[in-house]
Amino acid sequence: MTTMADTKADISGDSPLTQNSGSVTPQPNNPLSRKLNKILETRLDNDKEMLEALKALSVFFTENSLRTRRNLRGDIERRSLSINEEFVRIFKDVKEELESVNEDVQAMSTCCEEMTNRLKAAKEQTQDLIVKTNKLQGENHRLEVRAQVAQAFLGKFQLSSEEMATLRTARDGPVTEDFFKALNRVKQIHEDVKVLLRTNQQTAGLEIMEQMAVLQEASYEQLYRWAQNECRGLTQESCDITPVLGQAMEALQDRPVLYKYTLDEFATARRSAVVRGFIDALTRGGAGGTPRPIEMHSHDPMRYVGDMLAWLHQATASEKEHLEALLKQVTIQGVEDNMQEVVGHITEGVCRPLKMRIEQVIVAEPGAVLLYKLSNLLKFYHHTISGIVGSSVAALLMTMEEMHVLSKKMFFNCLSLHASKLMDKVELPPPDLGPTASLTQTLALLREVLASHDSSVVPLDARQADFAQVLSCILDPLLQLCTVSASNLGTADMATYMVNCLYMMKTTLALFEFTDKRLEMLEFQIEAHLDTLINEQASYVLTRAGLSYIYSTLQQHTPEQGALANLPSMDNSSVKGAMVQFDRYLSSPDTLVMPQLNFLLSAAIKEQIFRQSTELVCRAYGEVHSAVTDPANGYKEPESVLLRSPQQVQALLS
Amino acid sequence: MTTAPYNYSYIFKYIIIGDMGVGKSCLLHQFTEKKFMADCPHTIGVEFGTRIMEVSGQKVKLQIWDTAGQERFRAVTRSYYRGAAGALMVYDITRRSTYNHLSSWLTDARNLTNPNTVIILIGNKADLEAQRDVTYEEAKQFAEENGLLFLEASAKTGENVEDAFLEAAKKIYQNIQDGSLDLNAAESGVQHKPSAPQGGRLGNDAPSQKEGCSC
Known part of the structure; x- marks a missing residue:
């Protein structure tokens, strides 16, 4: 441990040399030797620290002197001191900087905290607002939907202001296309609103319905006044119906009374x-x-x-x-x-x-x-x-x-008057037995009437209807007139006159349609008179030809009277005499013509009378012939009495 | 005062005359219905048709009176010439007799209508070229001599039918324009709309259409 501490002290350069010098001991293994050894063993090359230290030392220890050596330690310490002082000074700066940074950070933190707080507060406050806003947004949306619905509802069930204006202002102004559009809308709404009545919007429905009904009535009223006014003005000879007026009538047809009044107004104008x-x-x-x-x-x-x-x-x-x-x-x-x-x-x-x-x-x-x-x-x-x-x-x-x-x-009336005038003054038949003037006139009238009827513009079937009446109105009195005027005439004259009259009527009628029935009737009447005339002519011939007495005696003869030849004036010579006379007739039959026949207007009728009367004469001769040739009648040599056979007579006369 | 549009500006009254069977009714039918009536019955008295057509840019309503050609209706049809603005005098190009009678029809037309009445001569049945009995040239000459408009037409094919009515209408319109036809006179055969109120009979209560009839 001590070693370590020492070494350390050495390294720190405190005073290893002094220490070494101070504690030298001659003992082996004494610390000194060890130290020495150690130093000697030290390999300076490898000791980086030592190298560094020396390098540092070499900077300032430039003068190796005692004094300097002695002072080295102080120098080093001084130097160390100054370095430390330098360090302290610099570090102080750093510290100050750090403090300022710290301060800033602190401020920031405060600031942040404050902001956080404020945010928190704000958040707390806005929470409510957001909720409210959300609610409002929801509300808004709902309202918007409702507005749309309401808009749609109004669009469907209410008039636009323009439409309203159109309906309202038309009071004095002209009715236009728009008016009808608006009116149709009102009608449509009134119709559509019934849907509402089936939902639970009945009140609205009823209200709208009433509103529309009122509006409709007012509009119709207005339209009516306008249309009435328009119609009232249509008093010109020319009259053009404006399309708008037509539309007005179309609209008004929903209000029968107004429609009718308008039409009345129109009609009056x-x-x-x-x-x-x-x-x-x-x-x-x-x-x-x-x-x-x-x-x-x-x-x-x-x-x-x-x-x-x-x-x-x-x-x-x-x-x-x-x-x-x-x-x-x-x-x-x-x-x-x-x-x-x-x-x-x-x-x-x-x-x-x-x-x-x-x-x-x-x-x-x-x-x-x-x-x-x-x-x-x-x-x-x-x-x-x-x-x-x-x-x-x-x-x-x-x-x-x-x-x-x-x-x-x-x-x-006119015809009847004419007829009664005719009857008032019956004309006598003229000597020529032709139609009287009144007959001719009346027939002319009839002809004119019928002609106008013929050219009448009335359709055919309608024309036929009063025809019979016209004919009977004219013809019946005429026939009567003829009969009356002929009443005093002899048979032949009368028949001739009547035939002439009837013939005139017939020819007049024959020209026209629808007269067939009448014609037939006239024909019958003519034929009746013709028979008379034929007989008259035949007896005329027989009388003139001398056969008349013989023929009538012969006809009245009965077997009880005995032979015909024995009757007075029927003997051979008498008959023979008559035959001579008859023969004269045969040579020129045309000379024996009843004078009346020449008065006949129709040659055909005359011809017919002539022909048929001749037949009668032939027949009479035939009878005479057969009587004379009959032995029972006691005529001797009948061949000498009757020179001609009936066939011969017929051939001569035809 | 209304601003509503009118359907037409004028009414022209026409009459169609000519012998029986020349195709008067067929012409009218072709004109009004644009169809050919194959077996057209004889007209009884007078028949009637209308059509609105454009004449020189004006809408004109033609009111056409089609008369019976049969002689027996002559007295009746004469009453319809009155106040006609135009007369269509029709003959059949395949029947000379119908052409020969034109002068009698023309006499009627001249005597019974206004001097201003426009008469147009129409040779109908122009489709029957093979059976032609009256040449175009002679009819044209007749028309020129008598101051008539002239066209050959066919009610069957529709050829010139429209033109026949149109030509006459144009001429009438021209007469109006140059003032020789007096519109204000009643029975001129032309009515102008909206017409100016006539006389004072309307009074003030009737809102009359005062739109300018400046003629």
Whole structure:
């Protein structure tokens, strides 16, 4: 241990030399020797510490002298001291620096701590806030959703302010497309809101419903006023229905009362327009007098009435068109009926002026033919206009029907009057047994009536209907007239006269349709009179040819009277004499013609009478021939009495 | 005062005349329906059709009165000439007789319409070239001599049908433009819309459309 300490002291350079010198002992193994040994054994090269120490020493121990040696220790100590002092000084700096660092760190720490505290405090404080914020955010989100829902709800169940404004401001302003959009929205909402009633939003639903209902009513009211106003303005002859007005009607159809009132307003406006137009056309005509006012033609009843009715036809068609334009978009049932009703109402106004004028024409007694034409014209226009107005009980149609009936009545009156005038003063047949003047006139009238009937504009089936009446109205009195006027005539004259009259009637009728039945009747009557004439002619010939007495005696002869030849004036010579006379007839049969036959108007009839009467003559001759040749009748040499056989006679006469 | 648009600016009234069977009703049908009516029945009296067409940039409503050609309706149809702005006088190019009767139709038309009435001569059935009986040239000459417009058309193929109505309408419109047709007169066959109120009968209670009819 001591060694160690010593060594240490040596190394530290305290005073190893002094120590060595101080304790030298001659003993072996004495410490000195050991020390010495040790020193000697010391290998300086390997002792780094020693080398270092020496190196350090060499720096300042530059002068190896005693004094210096003596002072070495002090020097070293001094040097050590100064080094230490230096060290201390430097270290002091370090310490100070460290202290300052420490201070800074301390400050930082404090600061941090403070911050931490504050943070902690803040955190504590914000905790609440965050919670609140979160809550608020949640709330916010919820509200946003609700806002969206509410927005959507409003969007669906409420009007936008523009729409509202459109509905509201339309009171005086024009109704536009937007108005209908808004109105449709109201309607839609009113419809949609029913969904709400099925949920538990019933209160809202009801409220909205009520609100919409109120709004709807107000809007409809407004629309109605507007449309009514528009319609009221449509009093021009030309009338263009604006599309908006059409839309208004479409919208109004949901409110039948308002719809009807609007239509009424329209009808009233149009009615006065049509009346004015009609009166203008009647009295003023077009610009500068072309076309001329219809009344300018009042002297020509057909043209006058025809022009009026044609004007009305055109006006009616135009009005129907206007109405169709107005109600184009209306979809309710019975629009068509509605239209007809309205057209009926529109044309109602012209009824009075029309009726007055037509009545005037009719009452002025324009004659049977004109009356008949008028009645047909009226019927035609009744038919034509009812195609537009429909078969409803439109006043115009009723007026026309009334006028038609009146004219027809007047027509038949006229015919009856004519007939009774005929009967009042029955003309005697003229000497030529031709038709009397009154017959010719009446037939001319009939022809005219029938001709106008033929060219009538009334459809075929309708024409046939009153035909029988016309015919019987004219023909029956005529026939009667003829019979009466012929009553004082002889048979042949009467038959000739009647045939002539009937023939005239027949030829008149034959020209027209629908007269077949009448013609047949006339034919029968003619034939009846023809028979008379044929017989008359035959007996005329027989008398003139001398066969008459013989023939009649022969016919009345009975076997009880005995042989024919024994009867007075039936003997051979008498018969022979008669035969000579008959032979003269045979040589020129045309000379024996009853004078009346020459009065016959129809050559064909005359020919027929001639032919058939000749047949009768032949037959009579045949009978005479067979009687004479009959031995029972006691004629001697019948061949000399009768020169010709019946065949020969027939051949000669035919 | 409304700003709503009108459907059309004018109404022109037309009448179609000519012999029976020349195809008057078919022309009308082709014009209004754009279809050919193969077995068209005889017209009874007068029939009626309308169409809106564009004439020189104006929308014009044509109101067309198609008359029966049969002689027995002559008295009735004469009443329809009144106030027609245009008359279509039709004949059949395959039947000379229908052409020969034109002068009688023309006399009627001249006597019964305004001096301003535009008359257009139409040779119908132009598709039946093989059976042609009236040459284009002579009809053209007839039209020129009488101051008529002239076209050959076919109601069957539709050829020139549109033009026939259009040409007449253009001429009428031209007459309006140069002032020879007085619109304010009633029964000129033309109605202008919106029309100015006539006379004072409307009073102040009726809000009339005062849009400018400056003519």
